[in-house]
Each structure stands twice: as C-alpha cells, then as structure tokens.
Amino acid sequence: MARTSRKKRSTLTNRAVVAAAALFLGGGGLIAVNVYASAGEGGSGAPPGQFRNAARQMSTIDCPDAGIALPDVPDGARPEVDRELAAMDTQITDAYREFADRKERIARDPELAGNAVLGPLRSRRAASLDRIGTAVERVEGRRPQGLEGLAGCSLRADDDNGGDGGNGNGNGQDGGQGGGNGQDGGGDGQGDGQDQGEGQDQGDGQDGGQGGDQGGDQGQQGNGPEASDFVDIQSVEPAADRPRNRRGASRGTFTTDCGRNENGKFNPDNVIAAPGVSNGAHHMHDYVGNQATDAFAGDDQLAAGETTCRNQGDRSTYYWPVLRLQNGQDENDVDADGGGRDQNTGEIQTPSQVTLTFTGSPAGKVTAMPRFLRIITGDAKAFTNGDANANASWSCTGFEDRQLKDKYPICPEGSQVVRSFAFQSCWDGQNTDSANHRTHVAFAQDDGRCPDGFRAIPQLVQRIVYDVPPGPGFAVDSFPEQLHKPVTDHGDFINVFDEKLMKKVVRCVNGGRKCR
Numbered sequence: 001m002a003r004t005s006r007k008k009r010s011t012l013t014n015r016a017v018v019a020a021a022a023l024f025l026g027g028g029g030l031i032a033v034n035v036y037a038s039a040g041e042g043g044s045g046a047p048p049g050q051f052r053n054a055a056r057q058m059s060t061i062d063c064p065d066a067g068i069a070l071p072d073v074p075d076g077a078r079p080e081v082d083r084e085l086a087a088m089d090t091q092i093t094d095a096y097r098e099f100a101d102r103k104e105r106i107a108r109d110p111e112l113a114g115n116a117v118l119g120p121l122r123s124r125r126a127a128s129l130d131r132i133g134t135a136v137e138r139v140e141g142r143r144p145q146g147l148e149g150l151a152g153c154s155l156r157a158d159d160d161n162g163g164d165g166g167n168g169n170g171n172g173q174d175g176g177q178g179g180g181n182g183q184d185g186g187g188d189g190q191g192d193g194q195d196q197g198e199g200q201d202q203g204d205g206q207d208g209g210q211g212g213d214q215g216g217d218q219g220q221q222g223n224g225p226e227a228s229d230f231v232d233i234q235s236v237e238p239a240a241d242r243p244r245n246r247r248g249a250s251r252g253t254f255t256t257d258c259g260r261n262e263n264g265k266f267n268p269d270n271v272i273a274a275p276g277v278s279n280g281a282h283h284m285h286d287y288v289g290n291q292a293t294d295a296f297a298g299d300d301q302l303a304a305g306e307t308t309c310r311n312q313g314d315r316s317t318y319y320w321p322v323l324r325l326q327n328g329q330d331e332n333d334v335d336a337d338g339g340g341r342d343q344n345t346g347e348i349q350t351p352s353q354v355t356l357t358f359t360g361s362p363a364g365k366v367t368a369m370p371r372f373l374r375i376i377t378g379d380a381k382a383f384t385n386g387d388a389n390a391n392a393s394w395s396c397t398g399f400e401d402r403q404l405k406d407k408y409p410i411c412p413e414g415s416q417v418v419r420s421f422a423f424q425s426c427w428d429g430q431n432t433d434s435a436n437h438r439t440h441v442a443f444a445q446d447d448g449r450c451p452d453g454f455r456a457i458p459q460l461v462q463r464i465v466y467d468v469p470p471g472p473g474f475a476v477d478s479f480p481e482q483l484h485k486p487v488t489d490h491g492d493f494i495n496v497f498d499e500k501l502m503k504k505v506v507r508c509v510n511g512g513r514k515c516r
Contacts, residue, residue: 268338
C-alpha cells in the first residue's frame with residue numbers, strides 16, 4: 001500500500017458541524033446540507049441564525065471520490081468507467097459554477113443550495129454511478145457494493161486553512177527527497193486556528209482570495225487562493241532526514257533533460273485518469289517530453305511521438321498543473337476549457353528550470369520500469385478528499401531543507417519558488433496501471449524497503465523552479481471546487497523509455513554512478 005500521511009486531526013475538535021434546516025427531497029432520498037461553522041459561533045445546540053452564519057462561510061462542494069472507491073475494475077469495463085468518472089468530475093464543475101454564481105443568494109436562502117445545486121447534482125451522480133455498476137456487472141457478473149452511497153454531496157466551508165500542524169509547514173515530509181515520499185507531513189497544518197469565516201466572509205466570494213486585493217486581480221475570480229494559503233519559508237523548520245542507505249543500496253542517478261516547456265505545450269486533458277475525454281482535468285497542464293500526449297494518445301501514439309528530451313531514447317510523458325501569476329493578466333485560454341471556463345485565470349509561468357532525475361533505493365537494487373508504466377503522484381482533489389494521497393512539496397531556492405505540503409511558500413528577495421514531486425518507487429511487478437491509478441505502485445516504507453509484493457524501481461524526482469515576484473500572488477491550476485489549494489498539486493508520468501536506455505538507467509542507479 002502507498003505510504004500515507006499521519007492521520008488527519010479531525011476538524012470536529014474545533015469546528016461544529018451544523019446541519020442545514022433545509023433538506024432536499026428527491027432522487028430517492030434526503031440530502032442534508034452540511035456546513036462547517038466556527039465553533040465560536042455557537043455550540044452543538046445550533047441557536048437560531050447559526051445556520052445563516054454558517055451559510056455565509058460556504059466555499060465549495062464536497063463529493064465522495066468514486067475513483068478512489070473503485071480500486072478493482074475489470075479491464076473490459078475500464079473505458080466506460082473512466083468516461084463516467086470523468087463525467088462526474090464535469091458534473092461537480094458545473095455544480096460548483098452554479099453554486100459560485102448563487103453564493104450570495106444561498107447565504108440568504110440556504111434551501112436554494114438543495115433545490116438548485118445539490119439535488120440536481122445528486123441525481124446526475126446517481127445516474128453515472130448506476131452506469132458504472134452496470135458496466136462492471138456486464139463484465140464481472142456482479143455490481144460493486146456501496147455505489148449508491150457515493151451520490152450525495154455537501155457544501156462546506158474553507159475550513160482547512162489554519163492550524164499549527166507544525167506551523168502549517170508539513171514538517172517531516174522527508175524533504176531531502178524533493179518532498180520525500182511526501183506523505184508524512186507534520187500534521188497538515190489543518191484544523192486549528194485562523195478561523196476563516198470571521199472577518200473574511202468567505203461565503204461571499206472570498207474577495208480575491210488574498211484577504212483583499214493584494215497585487216491586482218488575484219484569487220482566481222474569487223475561488224482561491226487566500227492569504228492563509230501562503231507562509232514565509234524562513235519560518236519553516238527544516239524537514240526530517242531521509243532514511244539512511246543500507247548496505248547494497250542503489251546510490252546512482254540518471255538525469256534526463258526534456259526542457260522547460262519553452263514551446264508551450266498545454267492542454268486540460270488527463271490521458272491517465274480520463275483517457276478519451278477532452279478537458280478531463282478541468283485545469284491546464286504543462287508538458288515536457290512526449291509531444292503526442294493528449295487525452296486520445298494510446299501506447300502506439302506515444303511510442304511514435306516526438307520528444308523534447310535531449311536523449312531521443314526517452315519519449316516519456318511528464319506533466320503537471322501550470323502555475324499562474326494572479327496579476328490580472330489574461331492568457332489566451334481565458335474563454336477556454338481548462339482555463340477561464342474552469343476558473344483558472346492569470347498569466348501562465350514557464351519554469352526557469354525543470355530537473356527530472358531517477359534515483360535509487362536506500363534498501364537495495366532497483367529493477368527496470370515496464371514500458372508504458374503510468375504513475376500519478378499527489379491528489380488533484382486533496383482539498384476535499386483529505387491528504388492521504390497528497391504528495392506536493394513546496395520550497396524556495398536556498399531553503400530546500402524546508403518543505404511545505406499544504407502551503408505555498410513566500411520566498412525572500414533573490415530566492416525562487418520550487419515545486420518537487422518524489423514519485424512512487426515501488427511497482428507490483430505486473431501492471432502498468434490500475435483502476436484507481438494507484439494500487440499498482442507504492443511508496444517505500446519508512447525503512448526504505450518496498451511493501452510485500454512490490455519491487456523497487458528507479459524513483460522519478462521532479463524539481464520545477466519558478467522566478468515569480470516575492471510574496472503571495474500565484475497558484476497552481478486546479479479543479480474549480482478545489483480552490484487552487486497547494487495540497488492539490490500533483491504530477492503525472494508515463495514511461496516511454498526504450499529498452500536500451502532503461503537498461504542504462506538501471507545500470508547507472510545500481511552502479512552508484514551519475515549519468516545523463
């Protein structure tokens with residue numbers, strides 16, 4: 001199993017869950033509108049008027065992630081299941097747009113949330129889940145259990161922005177690995193303190209996302225980021241050390257140079273999670289490496305695709321959400337899917353540096369990756385899903401012993417912003433992908449060894465550097481309902497090394513050499 005973060009401290013310790021007075025009757029059941037409100041606004045007794053106060057804090061839509069809930073899907077059903085999961089993402093995006101357009105009205109009339117947003121969303125999700133069940137049953141002879149319980153969604157406040165949690169610093173992320181395995185993050189910095197709703201009135205549009213109008217038209221048109229999503233890197237404690245190398249460890253590295261996306265290859269597709277679906281990501285990606293990559297690229301197209309990598313034996317695909325300045329400048333995608341239509345606005349930044357390095361295992365030798373192995377690291381929906389699969393790591397040049405998981409860094413003058421991803425380094429030895437795109441790979445355990453049944457492979461570590469103005473005022477693209485939170489950052493990789501070059505990678509890593 002993948003290495004996961006320490007158990008998230010329940011927000012119930014400092015938040016009172018307020019059930020809305022409004023319930024929506026339809027689609028075969030009742031939908032309760034649950035909203036997190038400040039515990040300081042009242043106790044569990046929910047005095048009159050408390051829900052109205054809570055409604056003003058509602059910031060986003062929270063839905064169960066059906067993709068994570070479906071670890072086993074028969075191969076014959078996967079294309080249809082993937083299409084329905086992508087359709088469910090679009091349903092949430094559309095519902096979030098309805099919610100954002102009516103946020104002030106919902107604050108005044110909470111019943112509108114059920115009637116206009118959550119009720120129709122539940123019906124559409126129930127239909128998609130039914131089609132998923134039918135597709136699996138057609139191939140396997142039985143329906144997955146519990147799908148019906150995934151239909152309902154709720155409105156929630158942006159309640160994950162405060163807290164000590166290691167000063168919100170994600171300490172203990174094994175920062176020496178470019179985010180380490182990124183899953184051990186010092187308690188999330190979520191839950192305590194900085195009670196948003198008081199003084200910022202998030203339910204009414206979040207006012208540009210920076211607690212005001214700092215630096216121009218910031219805040220992705222009112223759905224994040226916020227001032228509390230940033231922290232001064234100089235206030236962050238250094239991260240824990242990596243596991244020590246054991247005797248026989250593979251200490252070498254192989255670095256592939258694939259450029260910085262200077263040619264501007266962007267699209268909002270996700271060929272791994274939503275193959276065959278245009279705008280499957282609802283946010284824009286940077287691509288380096290394989291230039292044939294889009295939603296419709298199969299293995300044959302990738303094998304024949306041109307590459308920006310200097311070594312032509314590497315036709316792999318490397319992609320991640322673009323980073324934008326919130327400076328009021330529009331890009332040419334301001335009216336396009338993945339861009340402005342999905343509330344991703346601002347000036348896209350080309351990285352000043354991209355480093356792609358394959359490293360070894362501290363516990364032993366590595367074996368070759370299979371061709372067309374697909375790995376997603378991080379979770380694009382971590383804001384609503386929780387941080388179990390989060391693997392974002394943020395820092396600044398000159399301070400990379402200090403790593404952030406759920407905050408953007410404020411770098412001092414002369415220092416640049418750094419994003420890092422240390423991908424899963426253990427493979428199940430059989431599959432190049434899995435139904436939820438996670439269970440065929442895993443993170444190494446705390447001692448550096450792979451879990452039982454997995455074998456070590458070269459670990460991809462991506463380091464992406466940006467020369468942006470000091471201070472807040474930037475954010476990664478995200479699904480609209482994820483509010484551009486830094487914890488949602490993620491990276492994607494498809495291995496299209498040819499056999500000869502992959503053998504060289506393994507020899508270099510196992511032999512303790514540094515190769516290019």
